Amino acid sequence: MIIVRKFVLNILTVIIVGCLCICGFTWVDIHNLKRVDFSLPAEKHIVVIGPSTSANAIDDTKFTSLKNMSRIATELTAIVSILPRVLEQNMQIDTVLIHHDRFEYLYGANGKPKLFGRHLFFRERIPFYFYDPTIIYWGHMLRNVDFYASILNPDCYRIFSNWKTMDDWGFGYYGDDKCVLHDENEEWSDFWYDSAYLEKYGTNVYTKEWIEENCIPTDYAARKAIEICKEHNVVPVLFFTPLYQYDRWCTWEGYCDYVKSYYDNDILVADYEDFQFPDDSYYRDVHHLNSKGAAYFSEYLSKNGIKKYTMDEWLKLKGF
Amino acid sequence: MLFNSYAFLFFFPLNVLVYWGIKYVMKGRNTLRFRNILLLIASYYFYMCWQPKYVLLLFFSTCVTYVSALLMNKSTTQKKKKLWLVVAIVLNLLVLFLYKYYGFIGGVISTLLSSIGLLIKIPGFDVLLPVGISFYIFQALGYSIDVYRGDTEVEKDFFTYALFVSFFPQLVAGPIERSTNLLRQFKEDRGFDYDFAISGFKLMLWGYFLKLCIADRASIYVDAVFNNINSHEGYSTLIASIMFTLQIYGDFAGYTFIAIGCARILGFSLHDNFRRPYFSVSITDFWRRWHISLSTWFRDYVYFPLGGSRTTKGKTYRNLLITFLVSGIWHGANWTFVLWGAIHGILQCIERILGWNKKCWNFGLKILHILLTLSVVNIMWVLFRADSVAVAGKAIVQMFTFSDITLGAGRLSLIFTAIATMVLFTKELMEECKLNDAKILNNVFVSNYLKPIFLIFCIGVLGCFDGGQFIYFQF
Numbered sequence: 013m014i015i016v017r018k019f020v021l022n023i024l025t026v027i028i029v030g031c032l033c034i035c036g037f038t039w040v041d042i043h044n045l046k047r048v049d050f051s052l053p054a055e056k057h058i059v060v061i062g063p064s065t066s067a068n069a070i071d072d073t074k075f076t077s078l079k080n081m082s083r084i085a086t087e088l089t090a091i092v093s094i095l096p097r098v099l100e101q102n103m104q105i106d107t108v109l110i111h112h113d114r115f116e117y118l119y120g121a122n123g124k125p126k127l128f129g130r131h132l133f134f135r136e137r138i139p140f141y142f143y144d145p146t147i148i149y150w151g152h153m154l155r156n157v158d159f160y161a162s163i164l165n166p167d168c169y170r171i172f173s174n175w176k177t178m179d180d181w182g183f184g185y186y187g188d189d190k191c192v193l194h195d196e197n198e199e200w201s202d203f204w205y206d207s208a209y210l211e212k213y214g215t216n217v218y219t220k221e222w223i224e225e226n227c228i229p230t231d232y233a234a235r236k237a238i239e240i241c242k243e244h245n246v247v248p249v250l251f252f253t254p255l256y257q258y259d260r261w262c263t264w265e266g267y268c269d270y271v272k273s274y275y276d277n278d279i280l281v282a283d284y285e286d287f288q289f290p291d292d293s294y295y296r297d298v299h300h301l302n303s304k305g306a307a308y309f310s311e312y313l314s315k316n317g318i319k320k321y322t323m324d325e326w327l328k329l330k331g332f
Numbered sequence: 333m334l335f336n337s338y339a340f341l342f343f344f345p346l347n348v349l350v351y352w353g354i355k356y357v358m359k360g361r362n363t364l365r366f367r368n369i370l371l372l373i374a375s376y377y378f379y380m381c382w383q384p385k386y387v388l389l390l391f392f393s394t395c396v397t398y399v400s401a402l403l404m405n406k407s408t409t410q411k412k413k414k415l416w417l418v419v420a421i422v423l424n425l426l427v428l429f430l431y432k433y434y435g436f437i438g439g440v441i442s443t444l445l446s447s448i449g450l451l452i453k454i455p456g457f458d459v460l461l462p463v464g465i466s467f468y469i470f471q472a473l474g475y476s477i478d479v480y481r482g483d484t485e486v487e488k489d490f491f492t493y494a495l496f497v498s499f500f501p502q503l504v505a506g507p508i509e510r511s512t513n514l515l516r517q518f519k520e521d522r523g524f525d526y527d528f529a530i531s532g533f534k535l536m537l538w539g540y541f542l543k544l545c546i547a548d549r550a551s552i553y554v555d556a557v558f559n560n561i562n563s564h565e566g567y568s569t570l571i572a573s574i575m576f577t578l579q580i581y582g583d584f585a586g587y588t589f590i591a592i593g594c595a596r597i598l599g600f601s602l603h604d605n606f607r608r609p610y611f612s613v614s615i616t617d618f619w620r621r622w623h624i625s626l627s628t629w630f631r632d633y634v635y636f637p638l639g640g641s642r643t644t645k646g647k648t649y650r651n652l653l654i655t656f657l658v659s660g661i662w663h664g665a666n667w668t669f670v671l672w673g674a675i676h677g678i679l680q681c682i683e684r685i686l687g688w689n690k691k692c693w694n695f696g697l698k699i700l701h702i703l704l705t706l707s708v709v710n711i712m713w714v715l716f717r718a719d720s721v722a723v724a725g726k727a728i729v730q731m732f733t734f735s736d737i738t739l740g741a742g743r744l745s746l747i748f749t750a751i752a753t754m755v756l757f758t759k760e761l762m763e764e765c766k767l768n769d770a771k772i773l774n775n776v777f778v779s780n781y782l783k784p785i786f787l788i789f790c791i792g793v794l795g796c797f798d799g800g801q802f803i804y805f806q807f
Contacts, residue, residue, distance in 0.1 A: 015526045016352055023533055026781060030788025037793060 049176050050098045052079050057104045058318075060251065061091045061237065062111020067186040068300040069253035074310035080185045081178060082111060088233035090142050091183065095237060098178075099244040108241050109251035109282065109318070112234050142181070187303035188296050231274065238279060249280045249320055254287040254309060256298045268332045271323070281326040282318050284309070333381035335590045336543055347374050348597055352524050364521040369491050371598070375500035379464075386462040389427055394497045396423045397472040398490060401479040405486040413480060420476040424469045431462055436665030464504030466662055470629055472497050475511040477633055484511040492518050501594035505587045507605040507625035517600050525599065530780055532596025537787040539589030544795035545752035546582030550575040552745040552796065558717055561727055569730040571746070576717045577710045578753055581610065584623070608760045610709070613701040614688045615679040618709060626662070630655050649684070653677040663716075668724055672715040679708065748794045755790060 052059075056079040060070050067082035081098070083090055088110065091098075099105055178184065234250070241248035287309060289295070294305030301309060321329065333339055350370060354363050380387050400420035407413040429437075438455075445452050475496070478484040487493040496515045502508075557572035588605040595602045605625050612618035619627045631640075638651040653674070660673015693701055711728060718724035762768045772778060 016356065016524050019524070019526055019529050019533075022530060022780060026533075026784040027788060029781075030785045030792065033785065033789045034792035037789075 047176065048178070048181065049101075050094065050178055051101045052098075052105075054104055056102070058107045058109065059098070059102075059105055060109040060111060061095065062088060062109075062251070062253075064186065065253050065255075065299060066109075066111035066251065067184070068188060068296060068302070069306055069309055070185060070313075071187065071303070071306040071310040072185050074307065074314050078314075081183045082186075083181075083183045084186045088112075088237060092233045092237050092240070094142060095240045096244070099240070099246060105246055107247045107249060108237065109249050110234055110237050110241075111253060112250045185306070187306060188300070189303050190296055191293050191302050191304075192297055235274065238275075247280065249282050249318075250275075252281070252283040252285040254289070254301060254305070255285050256292075256295050268327055268330055272327065272332070275323060277323045279323050280320040281323060282320050283326060283329075284313075287312075333378050335587065335594075336540070336548075339381065343374075343378070344594060347371070351598055355523075362521065364519075365489075365491070368495050368518055371500075372491055372495040372498065375495065375498040375503060378500040379498065379503060382463050389431070389462055389465065390468060390498055391494075393424055393427065393469055393472050394494045396420055397476045397497070398487070398493050400476055401486045402488070404476075404479050417476055417480040421473060424473055428465060428469050431465055433661075433665045467506050467508055468497055468503060470626075470662075471508050474508065474629060474633065475515070478511050484515070487511070487515055499595070499600075501591040501598075501600075502602055505584070505591070506623075507588055507591065507603050508629050509602060509625070513603060514600065522599050528599070528601075529597045532593040534593070534779075534784055534787075535589045535596065536593030537784050537791070539586045539591075539593060540795075541752070541787050541791055542582040542586030542589065542756070544586075544791050544797065546749060546756060547579045547586055548582075548796035549745050549749045549752065549794065550579035550582065553749075554579055554717070558719075558723075558727070561718075561723055561730070566730060566734045569727050570732075573710055573714050573717075573727065573731055575746070575749065577610075577706075577713050578749060580713060580716065581606075582756075608764055610706055611702055611760065611764050612705050612709075613693060613698055614683050614705055615676060615708065616683050616688070618705060619676070619680070626659070630659055634658055645684075649681040652680050652684075656680070666719075667721050668715045668718055671721060671724075672712055675712060675715075745796070748796075752790065752794050 055076055058075075058078040060066050060072075060078065060080045060082055062082040064082070064084035067080065067084045070078070070080040070082070072078050072080040081091060095108075099108075238248040289305060289308060294301060294308055296302035296305070333343060347370075351367055354367055354370070376387055376390075379390060397420050400416045403416045404413045407416060442453065475484065475487075475493075479486050487496070492515070495518055496509075496511065499509075499514065554572050554576045557568055558576070561569070585606040592602045592604070603625055605623060607621040607624065609618055609622035612621055635651055635655045638654060639647055640651060641648045643651070654677075656673045656677030657670065658673070660669045660671070660676070663669045663673070688701075711731075714727050714731070715721075715724045718727055759768075
């Protein structure tokens with residue numbers, strides 16, 4: 013029995029010391045991250061924040077005044093925590109376009125709420141530094157044991173790097189030349205969402221209750237971004253980028269119902285979800301534009317300006 | 333249940349504590365059989381975590397080989413003995429055929445018939461491939477053949493035999509154990525051996541390092557390229573093939589080391605399955621170092637019965653080709669595996685003709701041969717990874733069509749894999765040059781504390797925790 017105890021002690025010692033080494037290494041790396049510079053050129057006074065949808069849709073080389081600060085494979089949460097620093101370092105910013113389409117709401121579809129944030133640490137390795145702990149939906153994360161391992165893994169912090177700017181960290185326009193719209197498997201198409209939702213709820217109309225149940229963190233991030241903008245006297249605008257055959261996804265009913273109860277009337281909305289392209293070659297896939305689509309759409313915005321509605325006007329436009 | 337799942341982090345320590353706890357708490361009593369039954373229950377639970385219904389196949393294979401061995405033992409004539417062996421082989425291979433090869437063979441027959449104008453649709457048998465089916469069926473068949481040959485005694489205790497077939501550390505991806513080694517260990521009541529258990533713990537850590545830091549890391553880049561081969565060219569395909577060479581070794585050897593380590597902590601000794609295969613000087617040498625338990629299985633139960641090399645040269649080549657064709661088919665129901673096995677067989681025949689299989693090279697030539705063998709093995713792995721022969725062909729052509737390097741999103745993973753590979757290379761080079769016997773490396777503090785802490789650190793820093801499946805589960 014004494015030998016067994018000795019064995020267990022040996023193993024525990026090794027594991028504890030090993031984990032302490034990892035934690036120390038991680039701590040040093042976080043310290044390094046605090047030196048990231050968020051300053052933008054003086055002429056950039058409009059910024060776009062959001063996930064891959066807006067990262068792919070806005071080619072900011074077509075604008076003189078706009079900077080795309082979206083990031084692929086993340087939700088708004090990855091930038092909201094640093095938004096105050098971005099606004100403080102760039103006093104010229106007067107408008108923030110907060111990408112907020114229904115796609116983000118539908119992330120938790122298929123009857124299974126997405127384990128929020130998990131894949132961000134696993135796959136995208138966005139440093140914790142870029143997250144606001146009050147936004148991260150801890151309830152979901154703490155129930156998922158995988159989460160602890162991802163925290164332990166300093167890979168999340170992009171070790172061995174000494175990246176100093178937002179671009180280094182992948183925030184910005186993400187041009188993709190591909191057009192794989194019709195090559196995608198069913199799982200990534202709209203059928204995945206619709207059929208799964210239909211099976212579980214017996215309807216393809218996403219309700220306010222369903223959105224509330226499944227989309228809390230993303231939505232909380234959007235509202236927090238609005239709050240930060242107001243604190244810094246910056247105009248927040250809910251921004252919807254073009255979506256392929258958007259009307260096949262779901263109806264507006266549940267979404268508008270939800271927006272009405274959670275957003276103030278003074279919020280502006282720029283809705284380009286039904287923006288029409290000459291043909292399908294402007295899309296990368298059902299969710300994203302490719303670089304050709306981004307150039308076309310960005311040139312249109314640059315030439316015609318960004319059309320904004322008040323919340324009331326927008327809801328009326330949608331038939332509510 | 334996967335070794336790299338969090339469930340296993342609870343499952344395994346619990347098993348160890350219960351297994352050894354019972355022995356020491358109930359001192360003076362013979363608890364061996366009871367502990368074996370507990371291990372058997374744990375093994376079945378381990379397997380059922382994947383698909384509970386497929387445990388019936390495991391049970392079926394166990395029962396068939398158990399009963400046939402008993403009947404062989406009772407048989408008075410050689411003819412009857414042979415009959416029971418054939419029954420065991422046919423029933424087991426039938427299960428393997430139905431679950432693994434039916435769809436493939438059906439497809440081939442349909443294609444052949446349609447080429448002569450007969451449009452006959454072979455009815456489908458669309459089921460999931462049971463994990464590890466080839467491993468446990470081959471282990472059970474090995475036992476039947478050993479009993480038939482008189483190499484091992486028949487096991488009369490069903491629980492002990494069932495544990496031999498289903499012992500969880502090596503159940504789903506080997507090493508394929510022989511009854512002469514593992515079965516007898518279940519009947520010996522041994523005490524806890526501290527040094528043996530510590531060596532097991534270190535092997536487990538090394539296995540996790542190979543899996544999480546090399547295999548799962550490399551897979552990010554490999555999958556990105558091979559899942560969309562048309563969007564990649566030149567260097568990126570070449571890098572992906574090198575990454576896959578690392579991935580498959582890290583994945584399979586990683587599993588094996590974890591399995592051997594687990595078994596050691598429970599007091600059992602399993603056979604080695606890998607001996608630094610990428611330091612091989614020839615393809616023949618490669619098969620002496622890669623998946624040793626399978627190579628020796630095929631050697632003992634296929635190659636030797638065919639006549640082995642103690643026959644004419646022509647027949648030796650034929651035997652080699654047949655053995656490696658069967659080995660290819662064992663790996664999967666796809667033409668890529670058939671071709672992969674066939675080419676390995678042909679290359680070994682060529683080496684025999686050139687006399688490379690027996691030559692001792694000097695240092696310079698040895699390095700050259702290691703690089704040559706590694707390059708050939710690397711190209712052959714493309715066949716292993718590709719979904720079809722066409723994709724493999726395209727990938728191999730692309731590998732030699734040089735272009736700009738586009739590392740894409742997998743750049744960071746490539747750097748991490750390279751760092752982990754340096755650790756692997758240093759360790760294996762030291763073993764190959766027998767430098768690991770140095771006194772300082774075998775000091776208790778260095779060996780039992782520093783090395784494992786370093787590995788845990790590497791796993792934490794370089795590891796990929798996506799919970800990727802082990803490649804060899806599908807075989």
